Amino acid sequence: MVFSDFGKRFTGPSGALELMDDMGHALAAGDDGVMMLGGGNPGRIPAMRELFMRRLAEVADDPASFDRMFANYSPPAGDVGFRRSLARLLRSHCGFDVGEEHIALTSGSQFSFFLLFNLLGGVFDGGTMKKILLPVTPEYIGYKDQGLVDNLFTARRSTIKELPDALFKYRVDFDNLPSNEALGAICVSRPTNPTGNVITDREMGRLDGLAQDWQVPLIVDAAYGQPFPGINFVDTQPIWNENIILCLSLSKLGLPGIRTGIVIARPDIARAIASCTAVMNLSVPSVGAALLDEWVASGKIIEFGETYIRPFYQRKAARTLDALRKALQGYPVRVHTPEGAMFLWVWFPGLPIHCKELYERLKQRGVLVIPGHHFFPGLDEPWTHGEQCLRLSYAQDQDMVKKGIGIIAEEVKRAFD
Numbered sequence: 443m444v445f446s447d448f449g450k451r452f453t454g455p456s457g458a459l460e461l462m463d464d465m466g467h468a469l470a471a472g473d474d475g476v477m478m479l480g481g482g483n484p485g486r487i488p489a490m491r492e493l494f495m496r497r498l499a500e501v502a503d504d505p506a507s508f509d510r511m512f513a514n515y516s517p518p519a520g521d522v523g524f525r526r527s528l529a530r531l532l533r534s535h536c537g538f539d540v541g542e543e544h545i546a547l548t549s550g551s552q553f554s555f556f557l558l559f560n561l562l563g564g565v566f567d568g569g570t571m572k573k574i575l576l577p578v579t580p581e582y583i584g585y586k587d588q589g590l591v592d593n594l595f596t597a598r599r600s601t602i603k604e605l606p607d608a609l610f611k612y613r614v615d616f617d618n619l620p621s622n623e624a625l626g627a628i629c630v631s632r633p634t635n636p637t638g639n640v641i642t643d644r645e646m647g648r649l650d651g652l653a654q655d656w657q658v659p660l661i662v663d664a665a666y667g668q669p670f671p672g673i674n675f676v677d678t679q680p681i682w683n684e685n686i687i688l689c690l691s692l693s694k695l696g697l698p699g700i701r702t703g704i705v706i707a708r709p710d711i712a713r714a715i716a717s718c719t720a721v722m723n724l725s726v727p728s729v730g731a732a733l734l735d736e737w738v739a740s741g742k743i744i745e746f747g748e749t750y751i752r753p754f755y756q757r758k759a760a761r762t763l764d765a766l767r768k769a770l771q772g773y774p775v776r777v778h779t780p781e782g783a784m785f786l787w788v789w790f791p792g793l794p795i796h797c798k799e800l801y802e803r804l805k806q807r808g809v810l811v812i813p814g815h816h817f818f819p820g821l822d823e824p825w826t827h828g829e830q831c832l833r834l835s836y837a838q839d840q841d842m843v844k845k846g847i848g849i850i851a852e853e854v855k856r857a858f859d
């Protein structure tokens with residue numbers, strides 16, 4: 443079939459398609475299949491699954507809740523009761539000065555970003571092109587192909603701060619941010635997928651200040667972060683003001699199947715999201731809102747994150763780091779200090795092969811990872827650093843992760859030797 447330009451743009455090869463295809467096949471293959479250290483699927487946390495199942499049974503037993511979840515279209519900004527509860531929680535827990543008019547739900551935060559990037563960036567009246575600045579790279583692969591125009595993103599290399607114990611941390615290179623490029627917004631993920639970096643409060647403060655000076659919104663992608671699911675292992679403050687667009691998701695709580703994204707922004711931006719939803723989707727899914735309203739109203743959603751979700755991932759991060767270090771002792775390996783999310787970002791300085799080749803060799807041996815070079819959306823200048831990195835997810839079964847690390851170590855040693 444010959445597709446339109448729109449069709450060509452979205453049906454060609456893309457990082458997101460490759461990644462989601464790999465992940466879908468691996469998950470469908472089950473325990474006997476590939477070792478899934480790729481994708482961003484959340485782990486199975488038994489206590490959370492139990493809580494979700496109990497909550498779902500409560501909804502199924504109550505006709506009014508059932509109707510709210512399944513039988514009604516919600517308004518295009520999403521379930522009003524849920525948005526009210528969330529606004530209350532954000533006021534009481536985070537100190538954000540928001541009401542329901544600041545909140546729009548979407549069918550997953552991936553779609554929130556599609557709308558935001560194309561509402562704020564692209565071609566404006568008179569032909570001015572405004573870009574979305576990604577001030578930290580590596581950055582989330584899923585942003586890369588979302589533009590309705592070419593070259594929607596502009597990005598900058600991070601600086602690398604070496605830390606003890608063969609760890610390192612990416613920092614925002616403020617001296618290298620563009621001062622004269624026409625920008626539509628700045629966007630960072632915090633914690634960052636793929637690196638597990640949580641940019642510091644100081645860095646956030648400076649980005650917030652720059653965004654205000656430049657009169658562009660600062661989009662903060664907190665799909666893994668605060669206030670929920672709270673997969674951050676360092677103590678930082680969530681931040682919001684009328685110039686910040688905070689994007690949350692219910693996926694990393696363990697519910698990617700219900701496709702619920704949350705945009706918290708000034709009312710005209712929240713309304714714009716709802717208008718786009720009405721045209722493109724009519725309405726947003728009600729399942730997440732009806733399922734979790736009670737937890738949001740009571741604050742349990744934050745408590746469960748702190749009690750069950752964060753410790754689950756933090757424990758796994760420590761074990762995976764330990765296994766990796768043992769398996770690669772004596773070889774050049776550096777790991778981004780794990781501060782959140784569900785990934786280890788591993789750098790093999792001087793790796794003699796491209797990480798793409800390493801990815802292929804690992805795939806042949808049944809281990810799925812993501813090669814590092816994908817994670818530099820919008821970066822024009824070549825950076826060999828990215829070709830020496832891999833992203834490993836530690837969300838899945840620990841024995842499988844450990845076995846996968848054994849094979850990664852064999853292949854990395856083979857490449858160096």
Ligand SMILES: Cc1ncc(COP(=O)(O)O)c(C=O)c1O
Nearest residue numbers: 482550551552631635665691693
């Ligand atoms: C940083 C980041 N943002 C956004 C998303 C999109 O998540 P969802 O569309 O499931 O809410 C992901 C998914 O992996 C992610 O890693």
